Amino acid sequence: xxxxxxxxxxxxxxxxxxxxxxxxxxxxxxxxxxxxxxxxxxxxxxxxxxxxxxxxxxxxxxxxxxxxxxxxxxxxxxxxxxxxxxxxxxxxxxxxxxxxxxxxxxxxxxxxxxxxxxxxxxxxxxxxxxxxxxxxxxxxxxxxxxxxxxxxxxxxxxxxxxxxxxxxxxxxxxxxxxxxxxxxxxxxxxxxxxxxxxxxxxxxxxxxxxxxxxxxxxxxxxxxxxxxxxxxxxxxxxxxxxxxxxxxxxxxxxxxxxxxxxxxxxxxxxxxxxxxxxxxxxxxxxxxxxxxxxxxxxxxxxxxxxxxxxxxxxxxxxxxxxxxxxxxxxxxxxxxxxxxx
Numbered sequence: 569x570x571x572x573x574x575x576x577x578x579x580x581x582x583x584x585x586x587x588x589x590x591x592x593x594x595x596x597x598x599x600x601x602x603x604x605x606x607x608x609x610x611x612x613x614x615x616x617x618x619x620x621x622x623x624x625x626x627x628x629x630x631x632x633x634x635x636x637x638x639x640x641x642x643x644x645x646x647x648x649x650x651x652x653x654x655x656x657x658x659x660x661x662x663x664x665x666x667x668x669x670x671x672x673x674x675x676x677x678x679x680x681x682x683x684x685x686x687x688x689x690x691x692x693x694x695x696x697x698x699x700x701x702x703x704x705x706x707x708x709x710x711x712x713x714x715x716x717x718x719x720x721x722x723x724x725x726x727x728x729x730x731x732x733x734x735x736x737x738x739x740x741x742x743x744x745x746x747x748x749x750x751x752x753x754x755x756x757x758x759x760x761x762x763x764x765x766x767x768x769x770x771x772x773x774x775x776x777x778x779x780x781x782x783x784x785x786x787x788x789x790x791x792x793x794x795x796x797x798x799x800x801x802x803x804x805x806x807x808x809x810x811x812x813x814x815x816x817x818x819x820x821x822x823x824x825x826x827x828x829x830x831x832x833x834x835x836x837x838x839x840x841x842x843x844x845x846x847x848x849x850x851x852x853x854x855x856x857x858x859x860x861x862x863x864x865x866x867x868x869x870x871x872x873x874x875x876x877x878x879x880x881x882x883x884x885x886x887x888x889x890x891x892x893x894x895x896x897x898x899x900x901x902x903x904x905x906x907x908x909x
Contacts, residue, residue, distance in 0.1 A: 577601035578640035578664070578868050583631055583654055584608060585619035586645040588668060591697075591835060593623050595860035599868055601641075607634035635661045641871060643695075644668060647736045648743025652677045655692065656684045664691040664871040666864070669756075670748050670891065671884040678888040682881030691871045693863075694884040696756055697834035700862035703843050703854045704760070707817075710826060710847060711761045717823025722762060722803040724754035724818075726832055727782070727811030737809070738779060745779035747772075747894060751807030753832040755787075755890055757817070758803050762789055764886060765803065767905045772898035773808075782808035785894050805894075824848045834859040 577600030582589055585608055593603055605627040608616040620628045627637075634642060635657045642658040644651055645668040652672055655665045659681075671694040672678040685692035698704060711719060727750060730737060737744040747755075758765075770785035783806070790800030817831040827846045830836075836843055837856040845852045870877040893904040 578871060579604045579638070581634040581637050581639045581642045581663070582606040582625075583634060583642060583644045583650075584646050585616055586668075588645045589643065590623075591838070591860050592643050592645070592666075592695075592864065595858060595864040596643075598858065598861040599865040601864065601868060604639050605629055605634055605637050607631040632657075634658070635663070640664060641666065641691075641867070645695075648673060648748055649741065651743075652681060655681055659684045659688045659690040659692060662688070662690070664867070666693050666695050666867055668695045670694070670743070670752050670888065672888055673743050675885055675888040675892050678881075678885040682885055685881045691867065691877060692881050692884075693867055693870075693877065693879060694887070695863065696753070696879075697859040697863045698753065698832045699756070699760065699859070699879065700866065701833065701836070701843075701854070701857055701859040703828070703831070703845060704757070706845065706852065706854070707757075707826075707828075707831070708760060711819065715824060715847070716819060716821030716826060719762065719801045719819060719821045720799075721801060721818075721820040722758055723820075724757060724804070724816065724831070725806040725813070726750040726753050726815040727806070727808035727813060729812060730809040738775065738777060740778045744777075745781075745783075746807045746809045747780050747783045747891060749807075749809075751783055751805060751894075752887070752891060753815075754805040754807065754817075755894070756887055757831060758787065758805065759887065759890065761819070762801060762803060765789055765890065765906055767903055768890070768893045768897050769903045770894045770897040771901070780895075780898065781810060782806075783894065783898055785897070787890075 580603045603625050606625045607629050611628045616628050641664040643666045644655045651667050655667045658665045736742045765787040767788040772780040772783040775781050785805045787803040814829050817828045819826040835858050837858040843854040869875045897904045
């Protein structure tokens with residue numbers, strides 16, 4: 569294995585030739601790492617050869633070959649149901665693992681991955697790249713610094729039109745659905761800004777196959793012992809696979825308000841997009857930035873022991889518990905409590 573205390577970057581392997589890997593490979597290069605191997609279902613396929621040629625990856629192999637390779641880290645963007653088995657296998661083989669969101673199909677699986685990370689001493693990170701963008705740090709500063717007063721309302725939405733009928737995101741057995749794919753972002757940012765909710769109430773529109781085509785939820789930050797003078801905050805999260813619109817965030821507090829489009833943007837540098845935050849109507853702008861590169865850089869430094877992991881495995885377990893509660897509420901029509909989450 570490469571000496572993680574002195575290497576400027578890590579030697580990486582990829583599970584699959586997924587489209588999202590096209591964002592991660594440049595980020596790995598920018599952060600001083602190299603991609604040594606890509607594992608695919610069919611190493612002899614034309615698609616795999618073209619992918620490896622395009623990104624100058626020297627070896628095309630199987631998933632197991634990536635687990636067994638002499639590399640330091642693995643990126644796992646496989647369909648959601650394959651996150652647990654292959655990320656766990658990679659950590660048990662001594663690799664640090666960056667797993668695409670959602671980390672797992674439920675909190676039980678997330679707990680299993682957290683346990684494997686603890687047992688092996690490997691770094692496990694859920695790949696929410698947007699969290700590493702400068703505007704997210706500013707959002708946290710505004711909310712936690714009290715610039716909005718006491719926060720009363722969080723509203724966030726993320727949706728798009730998924731038109732490919734063969735996409736795995738339509739399949740329940742592979743972890744499909746809008747909440748897993750895009751709704752997890754508003755939930756994750758909500759948790760960053762407000763902490764963990766006490767209860768959720770959700771409703772969904774279901775496809776005939778049984779995945780959520782769209783989901784809307786109210787999440788309660790009023791504690792069970794709250795008084796009329798301590799009403800807490802309410803969060804609203806909306807997501808869908810059949811929308812045309814722009815992801816949005818709105819926060820309302822006792823002393824101000826904040827609005828933002830594209831709050832979940834992970835690579836504004838690629839799109840040459842300047843993000844704008846409106847704080848009480850006053851614009852604050854953020855220059856184009858590559859959250860993927862920032863995330864990979866942090867991951868590599870954490871793997872080398874140079875800094876603490878900002879979002880440890882227990883954070884992914886808490887994220888999964890909220891998603892579990894939202895699915896349960898949407899299926900039963902009942903409020904679901906999250907005591908001590």
